[in-house]
Amino acid sequence: MNYSVRKFDAVIVGAGGAGLRAAIQLSEAGMKTAVLTKVFPTRSHTVAAQGGVAASLGNSEEDHWHWHMYDTVKGSDWLGDQDAIEFMCRKANEVVVELEHYGMPFDRTDSGKIYQRPFGGHMSNFGEKPVRRSCAAADRTGHAMLHAMYQRNVKANTQFFVEWQALDLVRDADGEVLGVTAMDMETGEIVVFHAKATIFATGGAGRIYYSSTNAFINTGDGVGMAARAGIPLEDMEFWQFHPTGVAGAGVLITEGVRGEGGILRNAQGERFMERYAPNAKDLASRDVVSRAMVTEINEGRGCGPNKDFVLLDITHLPPETIMKRLPGIHEIAVQFAGVDALKEPIPVVPTCHYQMGGIPTNYNGQVVVPGKRTQSEIVPGFYAAGECACASVHGANRLGTNSLLDLLVFGKSAGESAVAELRAGNRTHKPLPQECIDQTLARVNRLNTQKGGANVHETRLDMQRAMQKHAGVFRFKDMLAEGVEKILGIAEQVGQTEIADKSMVFNTARIEALELDNLIEVAKATIVSANARTESRGAHVRDDAPDTPANPNGRDDANWLKHSLWYREGNRLDYKSVKLTPLSVDSIELKTRAY
Amino acid sequence: MEEERRARINRLKWHCRRALLELDLVFQRFWAREEDGLDVQAEATLARLLELEDHDLWALVSGREDTDDPQLKGMIERLRAV
Numbered sequence: 001m002n003y004s005v006r007k008f009d010a011v012i013v014g015a016g017g018a019g020l021r022a023a024i025q026l027s028e029a030g031m032k033t034a035v036l037t038k039v040f041p042t043r044s045h046t047v048a049a050q051g052g053v054a055a056s057l058g059n060s061e062e063d064h065w066h067w068h069m070y071d072t073v074k075g076s077d078w079l080g081d082q083d084a085i086e087f088m089c090r091k092a093n094e095v096v097v098e099l100e101h102y103g104m105p106f107d108r109t110d111s112g113k114i115y116q117r118p119f120g121g122h123m124s125n126f127g128e129k130p131v132r133r134s135c136a137a138a139d140r141t142g143h144a145m146l147h148a149m150y151q152r153n154v155k156a157n158t159q160f161f162v163e164w165q166a167l168d169l170v171r172d173a174d175g176e177v178l179g180v181t182a183m184d185m186e187t188g189e190i191v192v193f194h195a196k197a198t199i200f201a202t203g204g205a206g207r208i209y210y211s212s213t214n215a216f217i218n219t220g221d222g223v224g225m226a227a228r229a230g231i232p233l234e235d236m237e238f239w240q241f242h243p244t245g246v247a248g249a250g251v252l253i254t255e256g257v258r259g260e261g262g263i264l265r266n267a268q269g270e271r272f273m274e275r276y277a278p279n280a281k282d283l284a285s286r287d288v289v290s291r292a293m294v295t296e297i298n299e300g301r302g303c304g305p306n307k308d309f310v311l312l313d314i315t316h317l318p319p320e321t322i323m324k325r326l327p328g329i330h331e332i333a334v335q336f337a338g339v340d341a342l343k344e345p346i347p348v349v350p351t352c353h354y355q356m357g358g359i360p361t362n363y364n365g366q367v368v369v370p371g372k373r374t375q376s377e378i379v380p381g382f383y384a385a386g387e388c389a390c391a392s393v394h395g396a397n398r399l400g401t402n403s404l405l406d407l408l409v410f411g412k413s414a415g416e417s418a419v420a421e422l423r424a425g426n427r428t429h430k431p432l433p434q435e436c437i438d439q440t441l442a443r444v445n446r447l448n449t450q451k452g453g454a455n456v457h458e459t460r461l462d463m464q465r466a467m468q469k470h471a472g473v474f475r476f477k478d479m480l481a482e483g484v485e486k487i488l489g490i491a492e493q494v495g496q497t498e499i500a501d502k503s504m505v506f507n508t509a510r511i512e513a514l515e516l517d518n519l520i521e522v523a524k525a526t527i528v529s530a531n532a533r534t535e536s537r538g539a540h541v542r543d544d545a546p547d548t549p550a551n552p553n554g555r556d557d558a559n560w561l562k563h564s565l566w567y568r569e570g571n572r573l574d575y576k577s578v579k580l581t582p583l584s585v586d587s588i589e590l591k592t593r594a595y
Numbered sequence: 596m597e598e599e600r601r602a603r604i605n606r607l608k609w610h611c612r613r614a615l616l617e618l619d620l621v622f623q624r625f626w627a628r629e630e631d632g633l634d635v636q637a638e639a640t641l642a643r644l645l646e647l648e649d650h651d652l653w654a655l656v657s658g659r660e661d662t663d664d665p666q667l668k669g670m671i672e673r674l675r676a677v
Contacts, residue, residue: 039612047614047649140650143614163609185609216619217612251617331657336620503598506605 001441003181003190007429008034008159010418011179011195013166013222016044017142017407018386018414019201020149021095022365024102025415026197027156031422034193035153036164036182038217038511042146045203045215046407049142051119052134053099053404055092059113060132063124065089066585068133070126072402073588076395077538077555079235079563081579082587084363084391088402088409090583095408096135102148105137120255120285121399121595134401142404165511166221168440169198169229169382172433177367177382179432180225181440185511188504190444192437196427197381197418200226200359201411204387205522209352209472210464211245213252222388224518226359227525231379232369232565232574234390235357236522237530238539240398241473243289245351247309249336253329253348258282260325262314264293265345266301272310285595287397287473290350291541294474297349304347311345350473354398356539357525358390360565365389365414370565375576381427383418385410392563395578396538447513453498456513463490463516463523471527477544480531487520487527488571494520525566532573535560538593552592561590603638604630610645617653624677640670 010026012019015037026033037044056063068089073080100106100114107115116132124131137144153160167181170192179195205220206212227233243264244253258264264282266272276292277284284292293310302308314322314329319342322330333341362368362376365385371377386407393406421427470483494516499509536545536554545554562575580587611622633641644652644667654660655667656674 039614043612043614043649045614048616143648143650213616215612215614215616216623217614249616249620251620328657328659331659332617335617335657501601501605503601503605505602506609508605508608511609 001190001445003192003437003441005192005194005432006034008032008193008195009422010034010197010199011036011193012199012201013180014044014201014203014386014388015041015160016201016203016386017046017145017149017404018411019199020146020153021408021411022199022201022383022385022415022418023153023158024149024156025412026419027153027158029419029423031419034159034161034195036161036166036180036193038163038165040162041150041160042143044146045218046142046146046404048215049404050139052117052136052141052401053096053145053408054119054122054133054399054401055096055135055405056089056133057093057096057114057116057135059109060116061124063131063133065092067124067126067131068092068122069582069585070588071121071123072393072399074127074593075121075397075399076393077397077593078557078561078590079238079392079395079537079578081392082582083579084393086582086585087363088391088393088405091409092405095405095412099145099148099408102152104148105144106135107137119400122401145404165514166202166225167444167514168436169225170194170432170436171229172430172436176380176430178430181437183444185506188507190441192432194429194432196422196429197383199365199414199418200384200388201386202388204355205519206352206355208464208467208519208523208526209239210461210468211247211349212250212352213242213245214352219515219519220355220388220522221515221518222384223358224521226384227521227568230567230569231359231367232567233357233522233525234360234563234565235392235395235529236525236566237533237564238356238396239352239526240354240356240539241286241290241350242353243286243293243350244312244348246332246336247304247347247349250351251332251336252351252353253312253332253346257312257314257326257329260314260321261317262312263316264289264348265311265313266296267303267307268301272296272301287539287541290473293350294472298474309347309349312348313345314341315343315345354403355387356390356394356396356398358388359384361385361389361391361410363391363410363413364417365410366417370574370576383414385414396540443517447497447499447510448502450496450498453496454493456497456499456509456516459490459493459497460516460519462493463487463520466490467523467527471530473541475530475540475542477542480527483527484531487523491520491524521568524568524571528571529564529566529573533560533564557590604633607638607641607645610642613652614649615653618649618656621656621674621677625674628677629673637670640666643667644670
């Protein structure tokens with residue numbers, strides 16, 4: 001199998017928010033920068049982000065980065081690294097104002113400042129009362145952000161390789177990263193992008209679950225590539241679930257529906273949230289509502305022939321309220337649930353939404369792995385940012401509007417770190433390791449020639465169903481253990497997938513098979529890490545880790561205040577400590593997470 | 596000839612990979628139902644529609660907005676029907 005080599009100072013994989021932000025930094029510094037992307041940049045999943053970006057600008061009321069930091073540490077259930085969280089919260093104003101200068105059309109106050117609105121979990125004065133911290137551009141924040149940054153990149157001469165599928169990281173025997181192999185979808189041609197700096201910004205892998213709010217492109221390509229290259233994956237057991245995804249489709253029904261009076265009901269028509277959260281009821285926090293829904297389903301009170309969903313009822317609301325205050329909900333219900341929400345309730349299930357774990361990095365966006373001397377040694381030439389990376393600022397649970405902030409701050413810092421290394425002359429185009437490239441070619445060749453193998457679509461469905469059942473929103477000891485065996489079995493199948501279409505031009509079957517190679521690594525990392533962590537923390541909740549005075553909410557700091565690291569080789573786990581010391585302020589001390 | 600069509604269809608299918616799950620799901624159903632009946636004219640219309648931004652495309656497909664373009668209108672109706 002043939003391939004060619006192209007040389008760049010830097011190659012970035014992924015053109016969502018993090019990739020575009022990193023590219024600006026490199027291209028404007030005069031570095032020859034390639035950005036590889038599966039889809040046109042402004043069709044990256046960042047488009048779906050509506051809520052806004054958090055920054056303590058204080059435009060509407062008093063605010064401070066230290067309060068934002070406190071909220072983020074608390075939200076993370078103390079698993080977030082406090083140095084990275086301080087770094088992110090302190091940088092927030094700078095990256096938001098930069099974005100404004102790039103032409104981002106933020107909503108404005110009457111006096112022309114960036115308008116800010118409140119968002120769940122963001123408080124003033126160390127958790128006292130809600131604060132207006134989210135900066136948005138109507139309900140198209142992510143979309144507007146991508147446009148502003150794409151235009152800036154075009155001006156800075158970033159070279160985009162659109163509709164290219166990255167295949168593998170190129171890492172030599174010294175552990176240095178020298179670029180990435182990729183396939184041009186248009187021709188099937190394979191190219192090694194030989195680079196002094198390689199930045200992964202490939203987004204999350206929400207498609208490992210059967211029910212996911214993520215678009216089909218979110219297949220964890222960077223995470224899978226990193227795992228195959230021997231990089232451990234950090235905290236992969238932590239996935240945020242949104243309570244109300246349309247059953248069977250995953251499309252997100254905004255929290256605003258319950259805010260306007262929508263009620264969750266079980267098969268008996270009971271408003272079951274009254275039993276789980278007598279005060280907040282249907283407006284309790286995401287994790288509480290999700291777990292209540294799963295308990296109802298598990299105890300046989302789910303709806304439908306398989307009793308596998310509950311109902312979101314808005315039929316008691318005036319139709320004009322629904323059409324005016326909840327635009328789009330009626331259409332979503334008709335299109336994806338086949339119901340007229342004005343007359344019938346909508347079937348919903350808790351749905352995978354966001355990946356908190358990922359490729360381990362420090363707050364400079366440099367990928368770090370345990371080494372001979374320390375727990376976090378830099379992998380030369382390798383950087384990661386955004387949802388594919390774990391800095392770790394979200395820890396066990398992410399706050400809304402911190403995801404867009406994460407990709408801006410760490411996209412920028414990954415770019416800055418790469419520029420500094422390149423300017424210092426620390427990086428050269430080291431000779432490419434042939435063995436590494438051959439492994440990738442062999443993987444593609446295996447797929448092209450496999451006979452009598454597994455069907456890609458069915459194997460992916462098996463994986464998604466197993467993940468949903470065994471490592472969903474509420475986790476059970478025996479189910480997790482069974483799930484590990486099941487996923488490892490499915491992984492064997494993934495190694496033998498077969499595609500009927502062997503054509504070269506835009507062979508989507510081949511792309512989907514290659515994506516599945518990445519998804520399965522994420523699934524393995526998730527279920528193995530979840531099975532091992534015998535506490536409940538943030539989004540990881542187990543039935544055998546109950547709420548006791550010694551371990552409130554099931555959190556076991558004595559044994560589990562540590563990051564998981566999953567290695568593909570040997571399917572083994574290691575752990576590293578959480579950084580409890582911030583950069584300049586006192587540590588935010590451990591306490592029970594309660595709102 | 597058949598190979599050329601397959602390449603064109605595959606390219607269109609990839610361009611149906613969007614940023615929003617809503618659109619991914621609609622296009623998934625569309626291809627399962629309409630692939631065999633898609634003529635060259637319809638292919639061209641679909642390609643034109645796929646140039647739109649995701650939020651604008653979803654506004655049309657979900658029925659929140661409409662277009663006066665008769666060709667696009669026809670394709671949007673087919674998408675709504677799936």
